[in-house]
Amino acid sequence: AQKVTQAQTEISVVEKEDVTLDCVYETRDTTYYLFWYKQPPSGELVFLIRRNSFDEQNEISGRYSWNFQKSTSSFNFTITASQVVDSAVYFCALSENWIYNQGGKLIFGQGTELSVKP
Amino acid sequence: EPEVTQTPSHQVTQMGQEVILRCVPISNHLYFYWYRQILGQKVEFLVSFYNNEISEKSEIFDDQFSVERPDGSNFTLKIRSTKLEDSAMYFCASNGAGQGPNSYYNEQFFGPGTRLTVL
Numbered sequence: 001a002q003k004v005t006q007a008q009t010e011i012s013v014v015e016k017e018d019v020t021l022d023c024v025y026e027t028r029d030t031t032y033y034l035f036w037y038k039q040p041p042s043g044e045l046v047f048l049i050r051r052n053s054f055d056e057q058n059e060i061s062g063r064y065s066w067n068f069q070k071s072t073s074s075f076n077f078t079i080t081a082s083q084v085v086d087s088a089v090y091f092c093a094l095s096e097n098w099i100y101n102q103g104g105k106l107i108f109g110q111g112t113e114l115s116v117k118p
Numbered sequence: 119e120p121e122v123t124q125t126p127s128h129q130v131t132q133m134g135q136e137v138i139l140r141c142v143p144i145s146n147h148l149y150f151y152w153y154r155q156i157l158g159q160k161v162e163f164l165v166s167f168y169n170n171e172i173s174e175k176s177e178i179f180d181d182q183f184s185v186e187r188p189d190g191s192n193f194t195l196k197i198r199s200t201k202l203e204d205s206a207m208y209f210c211a212s213n214g215a216g217q218g219p220n221s222y223y224n225e226q227f228f229g230p231g232t233r234l235t236v237l
Binding site for chain 2: 108
């Protein structure tokens, strides 16, 4: 069965601090996709990144970076120099091997609420 | 940029009433989904839909729920007799997999959600 665990329920940092959000996943498939979504207070889900299981390269996008390690089944997300606008709930999600006609549902973790204080 | 739209943004209903939540997926997408998020909790998969039929559904998606694509653009979620515990944010998503160079890339585009309140 597939499962996503975000052990950190809430994190509070002061602006300009770096913060890492942890994500650990379980899957029996060798082909899968991992995602991060941001949910600001307004409630919508904002797509941040998708990573497939064959690509273990770390990725950096501005102040955001992602560390994917298959050996530990982790896909952690780091925000460098956090800003107040980063305050949101962040969800990690997993989609197993996409099967034609099923379309690959997303399994979400519980989310981590990040609060960045000025 | 194309986007998924949902109406209404907020729906208030009495327990036992039927509600229909509407979604307009991105045109030319073929896979459609409904998810729900109870306040303060994680996003949960309800159902996926392809080729005019349900392709997968979760345990949450019981007989009270149904989905339909009544025309070429809308995708609806119906709850026949709402319960208090159906109060949640409902997200629609669509997936363009099967088209284009990244045809097997699973990227789901989410709508802004409909907040359902059952009184």
